[in-house]
Each structure stands twice: as C-alpha cells, then as structure tokens.
Amino acid sequence: MARLLSIIMLIVSSMVVTVGCQMSDVIDTSSDPRPWTNGTIKYYFDSSLSVEQIHLIQKGMLEWADKTNISFIEISYDKKYAVKIFRGDKSEATIGHQSRNYLKLSSFGNRTILHELGHIIGLWHEQCRQDRDQYIIVNYENVADDAPISDFNKSYQFYDIRNYSYDYNSIMHYGSFAYSKDINYPTITKLDGSYIYPSANISQDDIKKVNEIYK
Numbered sequence: 001m002a003r004l005l006s007i008i009m010l011i012v013s014s015m016v017v018t019v020g021c022q023m024s025d026v027i028d029t030s031s032d033p034r035p036w037t038n039g040t041i042k043y044y045f046d047s048s049l050s051v052e053q054i055h056l057i058q059k060g061m062l063e064w065a066d067k068t069n070i071s072f073i074e075i076s077y078d079k080k081y082a083v084k085i086f087r088g089d090k091s092e093a094t095i096g097h098q099s100r101n102y103l104k105l106s107s108f109g110n111r112t113i114l115h116e117l118g119h120i121i122g123l124w125h126e127q128c129r130q131d132r133d134q135y136i137i138v139n140y141e142n143v144a145d146d147a148p149i150s151d152f153n154k155s156y157q158f159y160d161i162r163n164y165s166y167d168y169n170s171i172m173h174y175g176s177f178a179y180s181k182d183i184n185y186p187t188i189t190k191l192d193g194s195y196i197y198p199s200a201n202i203s204q205d206d207i208k209k210v211n212e213i214y215k
C-alpha cells in the first residue's frame with residue numbers, strides 16, 4: 001500500500017511539474033520596434049547552435065512563412081540590422097525590427113521557437129493587450145521576483161486590437177503558471193479562475209494579425 005501511495009504521489013507530482021514547467025521569456029523593445037520592411041526578415045545563425053537546433057529553427061520559420069506574408073532570408077554579410085540567432089541561458093527576443101536584433105534560445109521545443117519567432121516578426125504577448133482585464137486576471141503576487149514584469153503589464157501592439165477577439169489560443173499567450181513563484185499558484189487565469197494552457201500552434205488570429213501588419 002505504501003508503495004502504491006508513493007507511486008500515486010510520484011504521478012501527481014510529475015503532473016504538477018508538467019503544468020508548472022511552462023515557457024517564459026524576455027522581450028527587448030529597447031531600440032524603437034517597428035515592422036520589417038516588406039515583411040522580409042534577414043537573419044544569421046551563430047556558431048553556438050548545432051545543426052539539429054538550426055533545423056528546428058528553420059522548421060519554425062517555414063511554418064510562419066507558409067502561413068503569413070513574412071519571409072526569412074539567411075545572410076552571410078551586412079549583418080548589422082539582421083537578427084543574430086544564438087543559444088543562451090534563457091529565451092529572449094527583440095520585437096519587430098530594431099537597430100539591434102537578436103533571438104536567444106535556451107530550449108528548442110516547437111512552441112518556444114514559434115513563440116520567439118512571433119516576437120521577431122513583431123508580436124507582443126497576448127496577455128499584455130490593453131483590453132486584457134476583460135478576459136484575464138494577472139496575479140502579480142504570484143509572479144516570481146526575478147520575472148520581467150513587462151511580460152505581465154499592458155503594452156502596445158503593432159496591430160489594432162479592436163479587430164481581434166481576445167485569443168487564449170494565441171501562440172503569444174503565456175500559460176497560467178509562467179514565472180510562477182510557487183507552482184501551486186497561477187500567475188494568470190481566466191476571469192472565472194480557470195487555467196490557460198499554452199498553445200502549441202499558431203492560431204488563426206495570430207496569422208491574421210501578422211498579415212495585417214504585413215499586407
């Protein structure tokens with residue numbers, strides 16, 4: 001019986017870890033974000049990335065390029081305004097086109113790559129919309145002390161939010177336990193307290209927003 005109990009406890013604790021272990025990242029808007037000219041994003045890979053990791057990133061680029069008006073072009077010279085893509089200790093991305101552009105990745109799951117590329121394209125976090133209080137509750141008291149608080153504050157977006165319903169399924173929406181200081185307490189919930197699960201896919205409205213920015 002004791003063994004059975006410990007097995008059940010192990011299963012339950014691994015479920016909690018699964019819910020608690022959600023992608024979180026840092027966004028950099030420090031140098032005047034704007035859309036990319038003609039929807040063309042120039043980039044290059046740093047030598048810190050393995051061939052396999054490069055393939056995973058290219059797969060994510062192909063998906064965005066297939067579904068939207070964006071195109072990605074790898075360059076080997078004139079790198080000043082191109083996106084430097086490299087491996088690092090956390091995920092961090094510049095939004096849109098700035099005077100300095102980079103994508104740092106610490107993990108290479110499909111959702112993480114699609115989400116971070118979304119920032120590079122020019123999308124902010126969905127939970128940061130100006131109208132978000134009508135749809136979600138941000139529990140600031142549950143946010144870890146070292147979390148980038150801008151990920152939870154309202155912010156500007158390139159597209160007109162009036163054209164889009166609030167999108168819990170956006171690839172740009174955090175899950176309920178992102179940056180939680182305690183995995184039992186969510187940082188973001190729906191208004192009724194229910195949880196938001198991070199989407200693994202680019203949503204239909206994600207596509208429409210990108211195509212509104214890049215007609």
Ligand SMILES: [Zn+2]
Nearest residue numbers: 025115119125
């Ligand atoms: Zn993000």
